[in-house]
Amino acid sequence: MLFNSIEFAIFLPIVFLLYWFIFNKSIFFQNFLLLVVSYIFYGWWDWRFLSLIIFSSLVDYFIGIKLSKTGNQRRRKLLLTASLLVNLGFLGFFKYFNFFVDSFVEAFTLFGSSFEPTRLSVILPVGISFYTFQTMSYTIDVYKGKLQPTRDIIAFFAFVSFFPQLVAGPIERAKNLLPQFSEKRRFEYDKAVDGLRQILWGLFKKMIIADNCAVVVDEIFFNYAEYSGSTLLMGALFFSFQIYGDFSGYSDIAIGTARLFGFSLMQNFAFPYFSRDMAEFWRRWHISLSTWFRDYLYIPLGGSRGSMWAKIRNIFIIFIVSGFWHGANWTFIVWGGLNALYFLPLSLLNKNRTNLDIVAKGKYLPTIREAFNMGLTFGLTVLAWVFFRAESVTHAFAYMGGMFSDSLLSYPEIVIKNLILLLGAFTLIEWFGREGQYAFANVSLLRPRPLRWFVYFFVIGLLFYFKANQPQPFVYFQF
Known part of the structure; x- marks a missing residue:
């Protein structure tokens, strides 16, 4: 269901x-x-x-x-x-x-x-x-x-x-x-209302962001040889939003639904695309799985203790096993190994716990350095997602080769302005709500009450207007 x-x-x-x-x-x-x-x-x-x-x-x-x-x-x-x-x-x-x-x-x-x-x-x-x-x-x-x-x-x-x-x-x-x-x-009324609010935000992520991105992503990845490097880059970017909207959307709906019945579930995503390094990204992405591997695999193996080679071994083990957990395909193993390479320098230089707070906390805008670090981290993540989405390792390398071809700077063949505007608005909402448990939580602060209800019904209207023609299954159901 x-x-x-x-x-x-x-x-x-x-x-x-x-x-x-x-x-x-x-x-x-x-x-x-x-x-x-x-x-x-x-x-x-x-x-x-x-x-x-x-x-x-x-x-x-x-x-x-x-x-x-x-x-x-x-x-x-x-x-x-x-x-x-x-x-x-x-x-x-x-x-x-x-x-x-x-x-x-x-x-x-x-x-x-x-x-x-x-x-x-x-x-x-x-x-x-x-x-x-x-x-x-x-x-x-x-x-x-x-x-x-x-x-x-x-x-x-x-x-x-x-x-x-x-x-x-x-x-x-x-x-x-x-x-x-x-x-x-x-039964607590305020908790139930908050649960419904988070469910609504999860449906927005899934039905508007993820499902609409999925249509474009499938077209580009299935026919990658026919498109320019700029279009392939767009496909990789859209998949990054798809996988985030799909999986974090599911988590929001799950957490909100549990709250309706008086249960509290752990936060599973904490605005990972605003991370300033890969260590922070993995503290904010699929938190329940990351902490599971940390507590039941990484720490028992010795964690960051021991020799340098032991640290390297443990990092590769946890990321490769995490990749293998996602599916029976070498693409996931390569994806895990690539993330291990991203994480390794931070761990060896003892900088993996540098960014523990919320980026630009209490501020409207990040510093230039924070913006650069977020952009670099997001860029590395997008490249890794190509392996996650590809049908095979060969497909991933061919896709990457096409993406970094001479046509990378050309005008993309596929430009969906409405979707780009939606993604921009979505990113802004996530940015200004990044200090909460979920981005839409700030709506509860709107006054007067009719304004809040207007926002709720507006989002519901968007769900019907922008929903994809064919409902898409949640990506993580295959894992």
Whole structure:
């Protein structure tokens, strides 16, 4: 069920009314309702994949309880290993089986051998990369003694399958989200209004920014050989806005929807395109995944401690694994490796934590140096996105070659003035709202009230006027 679909527009208010007016007698009933509607929401794509999320939830629920009952370190390690094998086993089979088979064949071909292996017609379950990481963080934290396991099976299953963030995050930590299923929730008008406001902004990002960019991006990337370098550059720029509007838009809708039901989810994007270096960018882009890899992979490997070679190794591991998490394609691995190269000098020079505050905080404009650094960081990010979007590494290099050809300074063949104006307005709104949790939050400060309502209805009108002819699926559903 897509957030930007008619089905969800019907589904959400029905669940909201049931939750606050029918099932509000106890936490148990509310949690049970959330569990049922989350399974309906997830099963809307393919009900067969419900068995995977149910089995994964069962395994981690019972392993969590078993971990609390034994102090034997060997047995505890075996229990944790079992949890990781189940979760990573599902993820590896459905997402990476054919990738490894194809890579194995290509490696043999290089040595003059050839054979036809068996490939499977595997359908990737929606959201599997997100909920497997969420459940793994639970068992890891229980194993480390950072979290007490829950015995409330309904609350735990609802935590794993919580429909607002089930399909594309944020990837919540159990210590943040799970306790909220045990707390009494009371309807708060201001929180609900703020949630609706963030949902509206998320829909704007998705339906107006991302979906309209997607139409142009698909045309340019699919037919890159026919266009000039300036047009290819425009395609890369539009994809940068598409991926940001699409993914951060989903996160905004998820966070706002959760707020309607009395839950607080972590901020997943913090205006990353206003970053002054790549380290800041990765503190602001897909925060839930970046911090997950930091806490469960980078730090256990030694982080920035140890020798210079250990630091380099750890940086490449975390970025390449992050790239591989995104998909079974060498393009994502190259994308991760390229970002590692971007990040490496900052880490080795101990400048990776230089820009921790909000750029130009309390000011209307950045300094010349800040503007230059933001432009440079954005430019490097745009180049990396070419590999993320390309169908293959060969496609990416061919696209880059065409982009940096003599025609780079020519007038683009594709110029969509309305879209460019929309992107400019969008960037300004994001800039002036960069000190909030999301850019549209500042609308709550508008006075008088009729002015706020005018802005809301104006944005709703834009959604209908500028929506793409064909609704686009969220990009991160494929991950």
